Amino acid sequence: MxxxxxxxxxxxxxxxxxxxxxxxxxxxxxxxxxxxxxxxDLRKKIEVTSYDTGESKTITFEIFQSDRIDCYKVLVDGKLWKKRVGLSKILKGIRKALPRHSRLG
Known part of the structure; x- marks a missing residue:
């Protein structure tokens, strides 16, 4: 020393x-x-409302601060989804959570 x-x-x-x-x-x-x-601690809140099935369905993504600068802790409808994930993977999860539907009429 x-x-x-x-x-x-x-x-x-x-x-x-x-x-x-x-x-x-x-x-x-x-x-x-x-x-x-x-x-x-709460950095972003994303609410996605889908009207594809005939009734409205709302999914809430709450994005909290994590132990890294470029990562977040994500709660989906109040339940822990990922403890540490980047914003691009959050957007990928939103895209996959909302599949395409065919026309009803």
Missing amino acids: YRRSHKYQQLRARIAQSIAKRENERLKGVNETGIEPLLP
């Missing part, structure tokens, strides 16, 4: 204090300094 100088330790302490201060301001929701508030 490398030794850290006293000057370097002071620099690390100052950086840690500034990060903690910024995070506290973010948690308070202070926007005067231009800091954005934390995003909500």
Whole structure:
């Protein structure tokens, strides 16, 4: 393990204090300094209503924040569908959930 100088330790302490201060301001929701508030867990909600079978059928996709930036946790009608999935695979799932129907008349 490398030794850290006293000057370097002071620099690390100052950086840690500034990060903690910024995070506290973010948690308070202070926007005067231009800091954005934390995003909500629910990121998107997609409601698909299908009228193909003669009666309306609504499927609700709730897209929540996941542990990765480019992935989401998805609930379909309140039940967990995927714990971590990308947006393109969510759209693929919507496409597959709504099959084509022939004309009724």
